[in-house]
Amino acid sequence: MKRNRILCCITSALIACNMFILTQSTPANASCVNKATTTAAVSYTFNEDNLKKSNLDTEVSFSPFDNQVEKVLKVLDEAQDEVVIAHYNIRLQPILSKLVELSKRGVTVKVVVDKDNAAKEWNKGDDYLEENGIEVVKSKPEKTIGTTNYSIMHLKSVVIDKKTVMTGSFNWNATAAYCNDENMILIRNKQVARIYRNQILQLFEKKPFEIEKDQDSEILSIHFSPEQSLSRYIEKEIKKADKSIEVSMFTFTNRYISRSLLNAAKRGVKVKVIMEKKQCGFSKVDEALENQPNIELYKVGNKLSQFSAMHQKYCVIDDKTVITGSANWTASGTKFNDEDILILRNRNVAKKYHQNFLDLINVYEGISTTFEGEEIRKKAPILFHVNCSSTKSGDKVIVVGNTPELGEWNIEKGLEMSTSDDLFPDWFVKAGVKQGSKIEYKYVILRANGSAEWENGQNRTIDISDISRASEVSGVYGDTSNNWIPAQK
DSSP: OOHHHHHHHHHHHHHHHEEEEEEOOOOOSSSSEEEOSOOOOEEEEEOOHHTTTTTEEEHHHHESSSOOHHHHHHHHHHOOOOOEEESSSSSSSSHHHHHHHHHHOOOEEEEEEEEHHHHHHOOOHHHHHHTTEEEEEEEEEOEEEEEETOOOBBBBEEEEEETTEESOOOBBBBHHHHHHHHEEEEEEOOOHHHHHHHHHHHHTTTOOOOOEOOOOOOEEEEEEETOTTTTHHHHHHHHHHSSEEEEEOOOOOHHHHHHHHHHHTTTTEEEEEEEEEGGGGGHHHHHTTOOTTEEEEEEEOOSSTTOOOOOOEEEEEEEEEEEEOOOOBSSSIIIBBBEEEEEEEOOOHHHHHHHHHHHHHHHOOOOOOOOOOOOSSSSEEEEEEOOTTTTTOOOOEEEEESGGGGGOGGGSSEEEEOOOTTTTTEEEEEEEEEETEEEEEEEEEOOSOOEEEEESSOOOEEEEOOOOEEEEEEEEOTTTEEEOOOOOO
Protein backbone atom coordinates (compact mmCIF):
# COMPACT_ATOMS: atom_id res chain seq x y z
CA MET A 1 0.00 0.00 0.00
CA LYS A 2 2.82 2.39 0.92
CA ARG A 3 4.58 1.59 -2.37
CA ASN A 4 1.38 2.40 -4.33
CA ARG A 5 1.05 5.77 -2.56
CA ILE A 6 4.66 6.63 -3.46
CA LEU A 7 4.09 5.71 -7.13
CA CYS A 8 0.94 7.87 -7.23
CA CYS A 9 2.87 10.82 -5.81
CA ILE A 10 5.64 10.42 -8.39
CA THR A 11 3.11 10.24 -11.24
CA SER A 12 1.30 13.34 -9.98
CA ALA A 13 4.57 15.22 -9.73
CA LEU A 14 5.51 14.36 -13.31
CA ILE A 15 2.13 15.54 -14.59
CA ALA A 16 2.47 18.78 -12.63
CA CYS A 17 5.85 19.37 -14.26
CA ASN A 18 4.15 19.08 -17.67
CA MET A 19 5.83 15.79 -18.50
CA PHE A 20 3.91 13.10 -20.30
CA ILE A 21 3.76 9.37 -19.59
CA LEU A 22 2.34 6.49 -21.58
CA THR A 23 2.24 3.38 -19.42
CA GLN A 24 2.96 -0.13 -20.72
CA SER A 25 0.08 -2.58 -20.86
CA THR A 26 -0.48 -6.04 -22.26
CA PRO A 27 -2.04 -6.65 -25.69
CA ALA A 28 -5.81 -6.81 -25.87
CA ASN A 29 -7.23 -10.17 -26.87
CA ALA A 30 -10.75 -8.92 -27.59
CA SER A 31 -11.61 -7.27 -30.89
CA CYS A 32 -13.69 -4.60 -29.13
CA VAL A 33 -12.05 -2.47 -26.47
CA ASN A 34 -12.77 0.64 -24.48
CA LYS A 35 -9.78 2.95 -24.35
CA ALA A 36 -8.26 3.25 -20.89
CA THR A 37 -8.28 6.81 -19.56
CA THR A 38 -5.72 6.40 -16.79
CA THR A 39 -2.78 7.68 -18.82
CA ALA A 40 -1.42 11.17 -18.23
CA ALA A 41 -2.20 14.02 -20.59
CA VAL A 42 -0.60 13.54 -23.98
CA SER A 43 0.84 16.58 -25.71
CA TYR A 44 3.98 17.01 -27.79
CA THR A 45 5.72 20.22 -28.76
CA PHE A 46 8.73 20.51 -31.04
CA ASN A 47 11.10 23.43 -31.10
CA GLU A 48 13.31 24.40 -34.00
CA ASP A 49 16.34 22.48 -32.74
CA ASN A 50 14.72 19.10 -32.28
CA LEU A 51 13.02 19.28 -35.67
CA LYS A 52 16.20 20.29 -37.47
CA LYS A 53 17.66 16.93 -36.48
CA SER A 54 15.09 15.27 -38.75
CA ASN A 55 13.46 17.46 -41.38
CA LEU A 56 9.70 18.06 -41.15
CA ASP A 57 8.60 17.19 -44.68
CA THR A 58 4.90 18.02 -45.20
CA GLU A 59 2.40 17.74 -48.05
CA VAL A 60 -1.18 18.99 -47.90
CA SER A 61 -4.07 17.92 -50.12
CA PHE A 62 -7.74 18.85 -50.27
CA SER A 63 -10.88 17.03 -51.38
CA PRO A 64 -12.65 17.18 -53.72
CA PHE A 65 -10.05 18.90 -55.93
CA ASP A 66 -7.04 16.69 -55.19
CA ASN A 67 -7.03 12.95 -55.78
CA GLN A 68 -6.91 11.84 -52.16
CA VAL A 69 -7.43 8.15 -52.93
CA GLU A 70 -4.51 8.08 -55.35
CA LYS A 71 -2.29 9.81 -52.80
CA VAL A 72 -3.25 7.42 -49.98
CA LEU A 73 -2.65 4.36 -52.18
CA LYS A 74 0.74 5.69 -53.27
CA VAL A 75 1.88 6.33 -49.69
CA LEU A 76 0.56 2.98 -48.43
CA ASP A 77 2.44 1.27 -51.23
CA GLU A 78 5.70 2.56 -49.73
CA ALA A 79 5.23 0.28 -46.71
CA GLN A 80 7.90 -2.34 -46.15
CA ASP A 81 7.35 -3.41 -42.54
CA GLU A 82 4.27 -1.98 -40.83
CA VAL A 83 1.10 0.05 -41.30
CA VAL A 84 -0.74 1.17 -38.14
CA ILE A 85 -4.14 2.78 -38.68
CA ALA A 86 -6.79 4.50 -36.56
CA HIS A 87 -9.68 5.51 -38.84
CA TYR A 88 -13.27 6.35 -37.94
CA ASN A 89 -14.43 4.12 -40.78
CA ILE A 90 -12.96 2.53 -43.90
CA ARG A 91 -15.24 1.85 -46.86
CA LEU A 92 -13.18 2.66 -49.96
CA GLN A 93 -12.56 -0.65 -51.71
CA PRO A 94 -9.29 0.42 -53.41
CA ILE A 95 -7.81 1.20 -49.98
CA LEU A 96 -9.22 -1.97 -48.40
CA SER A 97 -7.73 -4.01 -51.24
CA LYS A 98 -4.39 -2.26 -50.86
CA LEU A 99 -4.25 -3.10 -47.14
CA VAL A 100 -4.94 -6.77 -47.91
CA GLU A 101 -2.27 -6.70 -50.62
CA LEU A 102 0.25 -5.25 -48.15
CA SER A 103 -0.62 -7.91 -45.59
CA LYS A 104 -0.16 -10.69 -48.13
CA ARG A 105 3.29 -9.41 -49.05
CA GLY A 106 4.39 -9.56 -45.41
CA VAL A 107 3.66 -6.05 -44.12
CA THR A 108 2.14 -6.01 -40.62
CA VAL A 109 -1.21 -4.21 -40.86
CA LYS A 110 -3.10 -3.17 -37.70
CA VAL A 111 -6.37 -1.28 -37.87
CA VAL A 112 -8.54 0.49 -35.29
CA VAL A 113 -12.03 1.68 -36.23
CA ASP A 114 -14.85 3.21 -34.24
CA LYS A 115 -16.84 0.49 -32.49
CA ASP A 116 -20.30 1.99 -32.94
CA ASN A 117 -19.74 2.95 -36.57
CA ALA A 118 -18.40 -0.50 -37.41
CA ALA A 119 -21.62 -2.04 -36.07
CA LYS A 120 -23.73 -0.23 -38.68
CA GLU A 121 -25.01 -2.41 -41.48
CA TRP A 122 -23.41 -0.43 -44.31
CA ASN A 123 -19.93 -0.39 -42.77
CA LYS A 124 -18.43 -3.68 -43.91
CA GLY A 125 -14.83 -2.61 -44.45
CA ASP A 126 -13.70 -3.95 -41.07
CA ASP A 127 -15.38 -7.30 -41.85
CA TYR A 128 -13.54 -7.48 -45.17
CA LEU A 129 -10.20 -6.83 -43.48
CA GLU A 130 -10.81 -9.44 -40.78
CA GLU A 131 -11.88 -12.00 -43.36
CA ASN A 132 -8.50 -11.45 -45.01
CA GLY A 133 -6.52 -11.97 -41.81
CA ILE A 134 -5.92 -8.36 -40.75
CA GLU A 135 -6.15 -7.45 -37.07
CA VAL A 136 -9.00 -4.99 -36.47
CA VAL A 137 -9.92 -3.47 -33.12
CA LYS A 138 -13.29 -1.77 -32.65
CA SER A 139 -12.65 0.98 -30.13
CA LYS A 140 -14.78 3.35 -28.08
CA PRO A 141 -13.58 5.92 -25.51
CA GLU A 142 -14.31 4.78 -21.99
CA LYS A 143 -17.30 6.47 -20.39
CA THR A 144 -16.19 8.86 -17.65
CA ILE A 145 -17.72 11.78 -15.78
CA GLY A 146 -19.09 14.28 -18.28
CA THR A 147 -18.96 11.95 -21.28
CA THR A 148 -21.89 10.37 -23.04
CA ASN A 149 -22.48 7.17 -24.93
CA TYR A 150 -21.94 9.22 -28.09
CA SER A 151 -18.16 9.53 -27.62
CA ILE A 152 -16.37 8.02 -30.60
CA MET A 153 -12.99 6.99 -31.95
CA HIS A 154 -12.81 9.76 -34.55
CA LEU A 155 -9.15 9.75 -35.63
CA LYS A 156 -8.17 9.53 -39.31
CA SER A 157 -4.48 8.75 -38.77
CA VAL A 158 -2.04 6.32 -40.38
CA VAL A 159 1.62 5.56 -39.62
CA ILE A 160 3.78 3.79 -42.21
CA ASP A 161 7.07 2.13 -41.26
CA LYS A 162 7.45 4.34 -38.16
CA LYS A 163 8.41 7.33 -40.31
CA THR A 164 5.40 8.61 -42.29
CA VAL A 165 2.07 9.96 -41.01
CA MET A 166 -1.20 10.79 -42.76
CA THR A 167 -3.87 12.58 -40.72
CA GLY A 168 -6.57 15.24 -41.03
CA SER A 169 -10.33 15.28 -41.65
CA PHE A 170 -10.42 12.76 -44.52
CA ASN A 171 -12.39 9.58 -43.82
CA TRP A 172 -11.71 6.67 -46.16
CA ASN A 173 -15.09 6.58 -47.89
CA ALA A 174 -16.37 7.62 -51.32
CA THR A 175 -18.30 10.68 -50.17
CA ALA A 176 -15.18 12.09 -48.49
CA ALA A 177 -13.05 11.33 -51.54
CA TYR A 178 -15.28 12.65 -54.32
CA CYS A 179 -17.74 15.13 -52.78
CA ASN A 180 -16.78 16.46 -49.36
CA ASP A 181 -14.49 19.36 -48.59
CA GLU A 182 -11.66 17.68 -46.66
CA ASN A 183 -7.98 18.09 -45.88
CA MET A 184 -5.21 15.58 -45.36
CA ILE A 185 -1.69 16.35 -44.22
CA LEU A 186 1.21 14.00 -44.92
CA ILE A 187 4.24 14.31 -42.64
CA ARG A 188 7.48 12.42 -43.19
CA ASN A 189 9.22 12.62 -39.84
CA LYS A 190 10.24 9.81 -37.48
CA GLN A 191 9.54 11.81 -34.32
CA VAL A 192 6.02 12.68 -35.42
CA ALA A 193 5.47 9.11 -36.60
CA ARG A 194 6.55 7.72 -33.22
CA ILE A 195 4.07 9.97 -31.42
CA TYR A 196 1.15 8.94 -33.63
CA ARG A 197 2.14 5.29 -33.55
CA ASN A 198 2.24 5.32 -29.75
CA GLN A 199 -1.16 6.99 -29.63
CA ILE A 200 -2.73 4.48 -32.00
CA LEU A 201 -1.21 1.57 -30.09
CA GLN A 202 -2.97 2.85 -26.98
CA LEU A 203 -6.16 1.93 -28.77
CA PHE A 204 -4.82 -1.61 -29.01
CA GLU A 205 -3.90 -1.36 -25.31
CA LYS A 206 -0.26 -1.86 -26.25
CA LYS A 207 1.15 1.36 -24.87
CA PRO A 208 4.95 1.85 -25.01
CA PHE A 209 6.45 3.64 -22.03
CA GLU A 210 7.34 7.18 -23.04
CA ILE A 211 8.28 10.41 -21.28
CA GLU A 212 7.86 13.59 -23.31
CA LYS A 213 8.90 17.06 -22.22
CA ASP A 214 7.20 20.26 -23.34
CA GLN A 215 9.24 22.95 -25.08
CA ASP A 216 8.85 26.72 -25.00
CA SER A 217 9.86 27.59 -28.58
CA GLU A 218 7.29 25.63 -30.57
CA ILE A 219 6.95 25.24 -34.33
CA LEU A 220 4.80 22.12 -34.21
CA SER A 221 2.49 20.87 -31.47
CA ILE A 222 0.45 17.67 -31.45
CA HIS A 223 -2.37 17.15 -28.97
CA PHE A 224 -4.75 14.26 -28.39
CA SER A 225 -8.08 13.90 -26.66
CA PRO A 226 -9.63 12.55 -24.50
CA GLU A 227 -6.38 12.69 -22.53
CA GLN A 228 -6.47 16.47 -22.83
CA SER A 229 -9.03 19.12 -23.56
CA LEU A 230 -8.08 20.37 -27.02
CA SER A 231 -10.15 23.51 -26.61
CA ARG A 232 -7.60 25.26 -24.43
CA TYR A 233 -4.87 24.86 -27.05
CA ILE A 234 -7.16 26.23 -29.76
CA GLU A 235 -8.21 29.16 -27.56
CA LYS A 236 -4.56 29.87 -26.74
CA GLU A 237 -3.68 30.22 -30.43
CA ILE A 238 -6.71 32.41 -31.12
CA LYS A 239 -5.65 34.75 -28.32
CA LYS A 240 -2.29 35.23 -30.06
CA ALA A 241 -3.90 36.42 -33.32
CA ASP A 242 -2.93 39.93 -34.44
CA LYS A 243 -4.65 40.45 -37.79
CA SER A 244 -6.62 37.50 -39.19
CA ILE A 245 -8.34 34.22 -38.33
CA GLU A 246 -9.93 31.92 -40.91
CA VAL A 247 -11.97 28.97 -39.65
CA SER A 248 -13.46 26.22 -41.80
CA MET A 249 -15.37 23.87 -39.50
CA PHE A 250 -17.95 21.15 -40.14
CA THR A 251 -19.50 21.32 -36.67
CA PHE A 252 -18.82 24.28 -34.37
CA THR A 253 -20.70 24.32 -31.06
CA ASN A 254 -17.92 25.00 -28.53
CA ARG A 255 -18.91 28.24 -26.80
CA TYR A 256 -15.48 28.79 -25.28
CA ILE A 257 -13.81 28.83 -28.69
CA SER A 258 -16.57 31.05 -30.11
CA ARG A 259 -16.04 33.44 -27.21
CA SER A 260 -12.33 33.57 -28.06
CA LEU A 261 -13.21 34.47 -31.66
CA LEU A 262 -15.57 37.21 -30.49
CA ASN A 263 -12.85 38.62 -28.23
CA ALA A 264 -10.36 38.53 -31.11
CA ALA A 265 -12.80 40.46 -33.30
CA LYS A 266 -13.28 43.05 -30.56
CA ARG A 267 -9.55 43.76 -30.52
CA GLY A 268 -9.55 44.31 -34.29
CA VAL A 269 -8.69 40.87 -35.68
CA LYS A 270 -10.51 40.09 -38.95
CA VAL A 271 -12.37 36.81 -38.40
CA LYS A 272 -13.90 34.70 -41.17
CA VAL A 273 -15.79 31.49 -40.42
CA ILE A 274 -17.18 28.87 -42.81
CA MET A 275 -19.65 26.41 -41.27
CA GLU A 276 -21.67 23.55 -42.76
CA LYS A 277 -25.25 24.83 -42.79
CA LYS A 278 -26.88 21.54 -41.80
CA GLN A 279 -24.79 21.45 -38.60
CA CYS A 280 -25.73 24.96 -37.47
CA GLY A 281 -28.88 23.97 -35.60
CA PHE A 282 -27.06 22.19 -32.78
CA SER A 283 -26.08 25.33 -30.85
CA LYS A 284 -26.26 29.12 -30.92
CA VAL A 285 -22.61 29.61 -31.92
CA ASP A 286 -23.52 30.71 -35.44
CA GLU A 287 -26.06 33.19 -34.05
CA ALA A 288 -23.45 34.58 -31.65
CA LEU A 289 -20.99 35.15 -34.51
CA GLU A 290 -23.48 36.59 -37.00
CA ASN A 291 -23.61 40.33 -37.69
CA GLN A 292 -20.69 41.09 -35.38
CA PRO A 293 -18.04 43.72 -36.20
CA ASN A 294 -14.93 42.22 -37.84
CA ILE A 295 -16.63 38.82 -38.31
CA GLU A 296 -17.75 37.32 -41.62
CA LEU A 297 -19.83 34.15 -41.22
CA TYR A 298 -20.60 31.87 -44.16
CA LYS A 299 -23.14 29.10 -43.56
CA VAL A 300 -22.74 26.87 -46.60
CA GLY A 301 -24.19 23.62 -47.90
CA ASN A 302 -22.32 20.99 -49.89
CA LYS A 303 -25.01 19.69 -52.27
CA LEU A 304 -22.95 17.37 -54.45
CA SER A 305 -24.63 14.26 -53.05
CA GLN A 306 -27.21 13.22 -50.47
CA PHE A 307 -24.68 12.86 -47.66
CA SER A 308 -21.90 15.24 -48.77
CA ALA A 309 -20.69 18.01 -46.48
CA MET A 310 -18.30 20.87 -46.02
CA HIS A 311 -16.33 18.62 -43.66
CA GLN A 312 -13.18 20.70 -43.05
CA LYS A 313 -11.75 21.11 -39.55
CA TYR A 314 -9.01 23.73 -39.74
CA CYS A 315 -8.06 27.25 -38.76
CA VAL A 316 -5.46 29.65 -40.21
CA ILE A 317 -4.13 32.41 -37.97
CA ASP A 318 -2.16 35.45 -39.18
CA ASP A 319 -1.13 33.63 -42.39
CA LYS A 320 1.45 31.63 -40.43
CA THR A 321 -0.24 29.19 -38.05
CA VAL A 322 -2.50 26.27 -38.95
CA ILE A 323 -4.64 24.19 -36.59
CA THR A 324 -5.90 21.00 -38.22
CA GLY A 325 -6.76 17.41 -37.41
CA SER A 326 -9.81 15.23 -36.87
CA ALA A 327 -11.53 17.30 -34.17
CA ASN A 328 -14.70 19.28 -34.72
CA TRP A 329 -15.00 22.30 -32.44
CA THR A 330 -17.56 20.69 -30.16
CA ALA A 331 -17.51 19.46 -26.57
CA SER A 332 -17.22 15.87 -27.76
CA GLY A 333 -14.65 16.71 -30.42
CA THR A 334 -12.35 18.66 -28.12
CA LYS A 335 -12.76 16.71 -24.90
CA PHE A 336 -14.37 13.27 -25.02
CA ASN A 337 -13.65 11.63 -28.39
CA ASP A 338 -10.41 10.08 -29.58
CA GLU A 339 -9.17 13.02 -31.68
CA ASP A 340 -6.02 14.84 -32.72
CA ILE A 341 -5.05 18.41 -33.53
CA LEU A 342 -1.79 19.63 -34.98
CA ILE A 343 -0.64 23.22 -34.59
CA LEU A 344 1.85 24.03 -37.34
CA ARG A 345 3.75 27.31 -37.47
CA ASN A 346 4.82 27.31 -41.08
CA ARG A 347 3.98 30.03 -43.60
CA ASN A 348 4.18 27.67 -46.58
CA VAL A 349 1.69 25.26 -45.02
CA ALA A 350 -0.49 28.20 -43.96
CA LYS A 351 -0.52 29.49 -47.57
CA LYS A 352 -1.96 26.18 -48.78
CA TYR A 353 -4.74 26.23 -46.21
CA HIS A 354 -5.42 29.91 -46.91
CA GLN A 355 -5.66 29.12 -50.61
CA ASN A 356 -8.18 26.36 -49.88
CA PHE A 357 -10.17 28.76 -47.70
CA LEU A 358 -10.47 31.18 -50.63
CA ASP A 359 -11.41 28.26 -52.89
CA LEU A 360 -14.28 27.46 -50.52
CA ILE A 361 -15.44 31.08 -50.58
CA ASN A 362 -15.46 30.92 -54.38
CA VAL A 363 -17.27 27.57 -54.52
CA TYR A 364 -19.96 28.50 -52.03
CA GLU A 365 -20.31 32.27 -52.40
CA GLY A 366 -19.01 32.97 -55.90
CA ILE A 367 -16.45 35.43 -54.52
CA SER A 368 -13.11 35.08 -56.33
CA THR A 369 -10.08 36.75 -54.74
CA THR A 370 -6.33 36.26 -54.36
CA PHE A 371 -3.94 37.03 -51.53
CA GLU A 372 -0.54 38.65 -51.37
CA GLY A 373 2.20 36.11 -52.05
CA GLU A 374 -0.16 33.49 -53.49
CA GLU A 375 1.41 31.29 -56.13
CA ILE A 376 -1.22 31.38 -58.84
CA ARG A 377 -1.88 27.87 -60.11
CA LYS A 378 -1.03 27.17 -63.71
CA LYS A 379 -4.27 25.22 -63.94
CA ALA A 380 -7.52 25.89 -62.12
CA PRO A 381 -9.01 22.92 -60.22
CA ILE A 382 -12.52 22.00 -61.33
CA LEU A 383 -14.86 19.22 -60.25
CA PHE A 384 -17.28 17.86 -62.86
CA HIS A 385 -20.44 16.22 -61.49
CA VAL A 386 -23.21 14.61 -63.52
CA ASN A 387 -26.31 12.70 -62.50
CA CYS A 388 -26.51 9.76 -64.89
CA SER A 389 -29.10 7.19 -63.84
CA SER A 390 -29.17 5.32 -67.17
CA THR A 391 -25.81 3.64 -66.59
CA LYS A 392 -25.60 -0.05 -65.72
CA SER A 393 -22.95 -2.34 -64.28
CA GLY A 394 -19.83 -2.25 -66.47
CA ASP A 395 -20.66 1.12 -68.05
CA LYS A 396 -18.39 4.15 -67.79
CA VAL A 397 -19.04 7.88 -68.01
CA ILE A 398 -16.50 10.14 -69.73
CA VAL A 399 -16.31 13.94 -69.81
CA VAL A 400 -14.79 15.12 -73.08
CA GLY A 401 -14.31 18.64 -74.41
CA ASN A 402 -12.43 21.19 -76.46
CA THR A 403 -9.29 21.53 -74.30
CA PRO A 404 -6.26 19.22 -74.09
CA GLU A 405 -7.18 18.39 -70.49
CA LEU A 406 -10.57 17.09 -71.70
CA GLY A 407 -9.21 15.18 -74.69
CA GLU A 408 -9.99 17.69 -77.46
CA TRP A 409 -13.22 15.79 -78.25
CA ASN A 410 -11.40 12.44 -78.38
CA ILE A 411 -13.26 10.00 -76.11
CA GLU A 412 -10.14 7.91 -75.58
CA LYS A 413 -8.38 10.97 -74.14
CA GLY A 414 -11.32 12.25 -72.11
CA LEU A 415 -11.59 11.96 -68.33
CA GLU A 416 -13.18 8.84 -66.86
CA MET A 417 -15.57 9.67 -64.03
CA SER A 418 -16.08 7.77 -60.75
CA THR A 419 -19.08 6.65 -58.75
CA SER A 420 -19.76 4.12 -55.99
CA ASP A 421 -22.60 2.24 -54.34
CA ASP A 422 -22.91 5.17 -51.93
CA LEU A 423 -22.96 7.84 -54.64
CA PHE A 424 -24.73 6.31 -57.66
CA PRO A 425 -26.22 7.71 -59.90
CA ASP A 426 -23.87 10.66 -59.32
CA TRP A 427 -20.53 10.59 -61.15
CA PHE A 428 -17.48 12.77 -60.46
CA VAL A 429 -14.08 13.63 -61.88
CA LYS A 430 -11.47 16.25 -61.02
CA ALA A 431 -9.52 18.20 -63.63
CA GLY A 432 -7.02 21.00 -63.91
CA VAL A 433 -7.78 23.48 -66.70
CA LYS A 434 -5.73 26.44 -67.91
CA GLN A 435 -6.87 29.66 -66.25
CA GLY A 436 -9.05 31.91 -68.37
CA SER A 437 -10.23 29.04 -70.58
CA LYS A 438 -13.70 28.88 -72.08
CA ILE A 439 -14.55 25.20 -71.97
CA GLU A 440 -17.03 23.37 -74.15
CA TYR A 441 -17.78 19.80 -73.12
CA LYS A 442 -20.22 16.89 -73.05
CA TYR A 443 -20.71 13.66 -71.14
CA VAL A 444 -20.48 10.31 -72.92
CA ILE A 445 -21.63 6.89 -71.70
CA LEU A 446 -19.31 4.07 -72.71
CA ARG A 447 -21.40 0.94 -72.55
CA ALA A 448 -19.95 -2.37 -71.41
CA ASN A 449 -20.33 -3.66 -74.99
CA GLY A 450 -18.01 -0.91 -76.29
CA SER A 451 -20.63 1.43 -77.77
CA ALA A 452 -20.56 5.16 -77.03
CA GLU A 453 -23.65 7.27 -76.31
CA TRP A 454 -23.10 11.02 -76.64
CA GLU A 455 -25.42 13.60 -75.13
CA ASN A 456 -27.68 15.25 -77.70
CA GLY A 457 -28.05 19.01 -77.86
CA GLN A 458 -25.67 21.93 -77.64
CA ASN A 459 -22.28 21.75 -75.98
CA ARG A 460 -22.09 22.54 -72.29
CA THR A 461 -19.94 25.59 -71.48
CA ILE A 462 -18.07 26.95 -68.48
CA ASP A 463 -15.68 29.89 -68.08
CA ILE A 464 -12.60 29.24 -65.93
CA SER A 465 -11.45 31.98 -63.57
CA ASP A 466 -8.47 34.11 -64.56
CA ILE A 467 -7.05 33.69 -61.06
CA SER A 468 -7.37 29.90 -60.92
CA ARG A 469 -9.79 29.58 -58.02
CA ALA A 470 -11.31 26.12 -57.64
CA SER A 471 -14.84 25.58 -58.96
CA GLU A 472 -17.55 22.93 -59.33
CA VAL A 473 -20.14 22.33 -62.04
CA SER A 474 -23.11 19.95 -62.05
CA GLY A 475 -25.62 18.69 -64.58
CA VAL A 476 -28.01 15.90 -65.53
CA TYR A 477 -26.98 13.61 -68.38
CA GLY A 478 -28.87 14.51 -71.55
CA ASP A 479 -29.93 18.00 -70.47
CA THR A 480 -27.01 19.97 -71.91
CA SER A 481 -28.70 23.35 -71.53
CA ASN A 482 -28.90 23.04 -67.76
CA ASN A 483 -25.59 23.41 -65.90
CA TRP A 484 -25.35 24.77 -62.39
CA ILE A 485 -22.98 25.43 -59.52
CA PRO A 486 -24.17 22.87 -56.95
CA ALA A 487 -23.44 24.92 -53.83
CA GLN A 488 -25.32 27.92 -55.16
CA LYS A 489 -28.41 26.12 -56.49
